[in-house]
Amino acid sequence: MKTQIRILTLVASSLLLFAACGEHDHHDHNGDHSHDNDHDHEYHRITVWEENREWMVKFELHENSGRIEGHLYATENSSAVHNVSGTLRFEHDETVENEAEIEHVSGGKYEFELFFGDSDTPNLVAELTAGGETFRIDFGETDRYAGHPHSPADEVVEFEKERQWLLDFTTEAAEYRAIPELVSAIGRAVPDLNHVMEVISPVDGHIDPDDLAILPVAGERVGRGDLITAISPPLTAENSWVQKRLAYIQAQEAYERAQRLIENNAISYREYQLREREYEARRAGYEHFIGHGENGTTHIIDDNDHLYLKASKDGVISRVYVTPGRQISSGDPILSLYNPDYLWLELTGYSDDFEQLTEIHGIELKTGRDQHVTLDENQISLISRDEQSDITGTRSMVVISTVNRDKKLKANQPVQAKIMTGSGEAGVTVPANALFDEESHFVVFVQHSGDQFERRVVRPGARYDGYVTITEGLSEGERVVTEGVYPLHLATGNAEIGHGHSH
Incomplete structure (x- = not known):
């Protein structure tokens, strides 16, 4: 019986909708909502990142009525930006075709509505003031006849800005940088x-x-x-x-x-x-x-x-x-x-690897589960090297002095070391905390817009100074989540994983 009621209700709704659409054919000035997707809420998104700020417009495109309506989201240092004022407008050939004030909804969320003018592909531009600063944000071209929003990936999960603002949530663009040639060693810090x-x-x-x-x-x-x-x-x-x-x-x-x-x-x-x-x-x-x-x-x-x-x-x-x-x-x-300001690092590694240690340009020390200390070449000095430190002859020891005025190291503290011996080759890198270990593989969360993320399998390479090379699955410039990875993992746990492609 309940099923029959639902079917009848659906049929009745469809007839009413059809009648309404027919009525709109005779009243064009009210707009044709048959393509407005009001029921599906298909949103177009444009996001602009500027240093530590993120501006996102999320709007529905009403093709026949010639308007867009939605929200502007303002974020700075992973927090909502309050008290933003200003306008959004359509510009074409440096002429303002339509302009509207934004209205504050909550947090860093502001609503707006804009109508297309003579141009079907104007630029969407914001002129905003926040915290005594004025910003002009060019969101680029907006197409009146763009139709359905384009999905940036096969499986994209939304993680609302309102939820992000409640977390320590940050993203960063993948960049080319050189990860040096490294030699691994273990040892301890001892008094100089x-x-x-x-x-x-x-x-x-x-x-x-x-x-x-x-x-x-x-x-x-x-x-x-x-x-x-x-x-x-x-x-x-x-x-x-x-x-x-x-x-x-x-x-x-x-x-x-x-x-x-x-x-x-x-x-x-x-x-x-x-x-x-x-x-x-x-x-x-x-x-x-x-x-x-x-x-x-x-x-x-x-x-x-x-x-x-x-x-x-x-x-x-x-x-x-x-x-x-x-x-x-x-x-x-x-x-x-x-004197705790001066320590030695007694480090042991494989003799074959230590043959590369003609020069030492830096050391990254792991001193705890998630604790790292990086020392550049100005903070260290090679004291001695022992070509054979065990009876097998497969291991060698080096002793390196360091200044420890910041007290990040303690005497007799065990350490795992990565000794930098050369500049290495440049590759696509991300902060190491962007990687999420799923036991059989590593994933990163690629940000496609302010609230859209893709869970993607990547292949990590060398690590140093808090960064890791991504040898497969990510391109330079793609943004990944660096803080808030675990909450996003929970939110996307049922999403199908995208495997990316080699770069």
Whole structure:
């Protein structure tokens, strides 16, 4: 019964439509809507991209009534542009045939209606103002008798601008650029040995167990003047710190007494000189013994029965060799620290590949799942290369220094490296995040207009510095989605995949 009602309704609607069309034949000024596609809403689209802006007109073409009606969509940096004002018009031979103000609907969407004039193929032009700037956008020729919109591909999916504006959604044109010749390697970032500082014990003794909180741990950052540790020297021992300190104090007191006596001519000048030389020798030995002032990496504070070691430079602790309460001897290492601004990259790869490393023009490092660091040739320097780093003889190692002031790398961090050895050949490239991995193949989403996209299989090639070469399936100038790929993948999941063609 429901089916019969639908059929009857369809027949009745058709008869009414036929009657209406016949009536329009007698009233041309109202327009013939038999070709207007009001029911099918077949939209023509024209999109213009200018730097970070996108302007799209999406309109229905009413052939016999001689008009177009639709919407202008204004986008900047993937967001809707609000408060756009101005006009759309038809121009022919520099003459304005018809002009209409745009009216704001919502977000970056504005509606308009225009009538054809004497020309059937005028240029559609917009004169707009937004954010204090004025724009003239030439959308090109509009054909009154264009008929049905041309589909840019076999399978095109619409992804509305309103949905795009809710996302971080960007597109970019494929460009020719050179992807360099690359050598793959793995390894890690380590402290630059030229900027590693060892803290050694100036005396025999033991690490004070009562100062547990002072002793830093590996990975901890210390600043100039920070306490590093406390040492308790033995009170009795041959050539001990206590003996040297006592001998120095006694020599100092004897010298000060000699100064007073020489002023009163109570001692000979020769005896005064003996006291002075004794004091200078004891003082030099004491200061050298405890490292008075700055002694490389430490400043040592004499606090009677303790020696406190303070850092004389900023750095990061790379290794601690002692524990609280441990006995140590003069010259034993206590800890080492390094300057994190300077690192080495120890990279291992196949020897055959490393034979190409006559010059290194840059390195791309993968430091995490989606984290990359790119270093150009001004940021790196080859330190050494080992032609054979394993017993098989198939692998080699290179050591490369780099400045790390932006702290993008950490010491002992594992890395995967692509070492640039030459300029390579130019090819069609897109940002690497435009690729979507569908396990058996890679796809990109080609943008044909502001809201029309094609899911296309491509063949990727070499990658470097965030870009990937597309060896098959994409042409220079075609736009692809670079941000918002996954939401578009979900929206086009049931679409048949276009396989493109070789370029």
